[in-house]
Amino acid sequence: MKILGLIGLLVSTTLANQLPLVNEPTLDDLWGEEWPFQGITSFAHLNYTKCLLDRDSNFDIGIIGVPFDTATTYRSGARFGPKSIRSSSQRQTSLRGFNTRANINPYQNGSIILDCGDIPITPMDNSIALKQMTLAFEELLINRKREGEGKPKLIALGGDHSITLPHLRSLKQIYGKISVIHFDAHLDTWSPKGYPSYWNSNQSEFTHGSMLWMAHNEELINDENNFHIGIRTRISGNDLKDFDDDTSQGWTRYSADDIWINGREGLDEIISNIYHKIGDSPTFISLDVDCMDPAFTPGTGTIEPGGMLPREVIYLLRGLERLHLVGGDVVEVSPSFDNAEVTSTNAAQVVYEILTSMIKSKLYNK
């Protein structure tokens, strides 16, 4: 540095100050540094573009906020989920992003990862809202000319769980029927007919507990080889009919107890069963934060005691990295019920793990 400084001094003296000093700091040297707690908030300080407004925006993996919560059946508020997940993701940066479990830094592995902003969605009319979401996913996943290899993928930040439906609709057009791995305390394959009401419309069938039933009816997902992980919901009636309906829609259920009773071997067995059944079919991961225990995710709409630990969820997500992952979402973060950002921090970590597994998935599934 000293020598450079000296040369700089000589150069500037001989050229009579026509050139700047060689060691003069650039604006970026001076002001380009950003601490995790500063800056305008995008997911993990990623570059931010309103991708829906910019047809030239190019990403391998886009993070898209879906601030919609008027299909919830209990506590609402997940429309603020994307904001709070982004806020809690601030300690993630590309510089310090190495995932030691996966041996990879997802932010520095040659993939373009972009925060695509939020889909504007009306809270006044769900038929319009579903239309907006469906068009937006189509726009981002299908209608774009694209530079780079492979198909673009999205990780959606919910929003209530119904946002999975429009995402799956787009993926169907690209890949045909896909498998879904669904982390949740609840089935979400409930037929609205099971909850009859005098007051009904076609639109009232679209809820955060029926979207997987709709996905099955619309033939978006595989007829078998879909998996629930973390189930512990109460079910309706006096028998296991809800489970029978669920099975007939192609689902295998792992309960919250299945996750701990056989310890690590149990988890490994679940992972290997999933690989065995799904193979290299295109797969979507949908994670409702209520799959975790309310101790870790109190900030959500429909909490159920007795859930998974974050480390178990992370272990499972890590284990699924060899699947052909084509999309994912993290839903039901409702920050006004949260304490100390614990829910949104766990959600941001889950996004990071899905992102990591998606990048690795690309290495395995060329």
Ligand SMILES: *[C@@H]1O[C@H](CO)[C@@H](O)[C@H](O)[C@H]1NC(C)=O
């Ligand atoms: C963000 O965008 C800038 C300007 O286009 C680019 O130079 C930079 O490499 C991008 N950063 C990341 C992490 O993609």
Ligand SMILES: *[C@@H]1O[C@H](CO)[C@@H](O)[C@H](O)[C@H]1NC(C)=O
């Ligand atoms: C991505 O990570 C893999 C595994 O660590 C490594 O082999 C590869 O070189 C990385 N690619 C880039 C472009 O950094």
Ligand SMILES: *[C@@H]1O[C@H](CO)[C@@H](O)[C@H](O)[C@H]1NC(C)=O
């Ligand atoms: C629901 O949609 C079907 C088919 O489009 C239509 O025939 C029916 O009248 C609708 N029902 C209500 C309650 O709107």
